[in-house]
Amino acid sequence: MPVQGKETFASKLFDVFNYLLMIVFALLCLYPFYYVFIYSLSDPGASASGIFLWPVSPTLGSYVRIMSLGTIPAAFFVSACKTILGTVLCVYASSLFAYFMTRKEMFARTAIYRFVIASMYLHAGLIPWYLTMKTYGLKDSFLLYIIPSAVNAFFIILVKTYIESIPASLEESAEIDGAGFMKIFHAIIFPLSKPIVATVAVYSAVGLWNSWQDNFFLVNKESLQTIQLILYNYLNEASELANNAVKQTSGGMLKTDEVSPESIKMTITIISIIPIMFVYPFLQRYFVKGIMLGAVKG
Known part of the structure; x- marks a missing residue:
């Protein structure tokens, strides 16, 4: 019989499993917000191919x-x-x-x-x-x-x-x-x-x-x-808004690809909840x- 007051191997394993499960659950809850945030900071053209953990070609164009x-x-x-x-x-x-x-x-x-x-x-x-x-x-x-x-x-x-x-x-x-x-x-x-x-x-x-x-x-x-x-x-x-996004240059008003409908939506979401x-x-x-x-x- 196990000594009273000491945790058995099974109870320790159960605690580790619970901690891992809670960590995974927390990540699943937090990642959607994190994804929206890094998407709003990513270049629209580069993010179209997919992003996962980090912003791709970071830019503040949408903001x-x-x-x-x-x-x-x-x-x-x-x-x-x-x-x-x-x-x-x-x-x-x-x-x-x-x-x-x-x-x-x-x-x-x-x-x-x-x-x-x-x-x-x-x-x-x-x-x-x-x-x-x-x-x-x-x-x-x-x-x-x-x-x-x-x-x-x-x-x-x-x-x-x-x-x-x-x-x-x-x-x-x-x-x-x-x-x-x-x-x-x-x-x-x-x-x-x-x-x-x-x-x-x-x-x-x-x-x-x-x-x-x-x-x-x-x-x-x-x-x-x-x-x-x-x-x-x-x-x-x-x-x-994305189609009308322009930038001032010495030659006049030129179109820019710094924003897209998706990046605008992600940026608006962040501004609303931050x-x-x-x-x-x-x-x-x-x-x-x-x-x-x-x-x-x-």
Whole structure:
């Protein structure tokens, strides 16, 4: 019999197999993104014959072509402001609302909370949504991007569940010291809810960055266009963008093969997903803890 406390050869072999399997699985998940990235950096003519691990004849022609379009920088700024302001407002408003739901003295607390949950299953549809936003005066307004997403039912449930896991004695001690409702929330509850707040921030930021339907249906002003909708339009016009790609020379405007429809599409994909990926490294250490603790009770 094997000595207790020591791993057998079979268990070690099983661990090695699991590690190798997870490494292969991770590579399979990451390689498609890596392939898109190296394709966007490769020369279109050379990449047509196939690429595998490294860019072929690296060039930034596709990125130069996309960024030279005048609408991209302005749209990127609008999307960045929309994501940052919308995320901050959503995190704060949803957390405060969730704290309301944990206070026993709140009037009709149970009924309101059930109404919030019911809103996750009921959706009136596109036309009522459009009419509502238009009636509120949000058409062709930057507020359209942040106000409708300020309170989210799913986030309220996550934060409420997490807050309920915080010892009630902390609130009671603060109340004895004379702290009011808002003081307790800002000084005790919100700081202790960092894990679930980070989780909500990630979900909210990703959703706001990727959203384009509100821009498509309710915004006609060119100054309020978001990068997602513009890049979506460019993605559909990749062939035209590639055919119109030219470079200035001493002899005039000449065609260049620095871009192709495929390279344009790959470049647009990278531009669309790179910014939001920078959010995860800063919030990753809170994310798993927050989502797990927020799902224990309910």
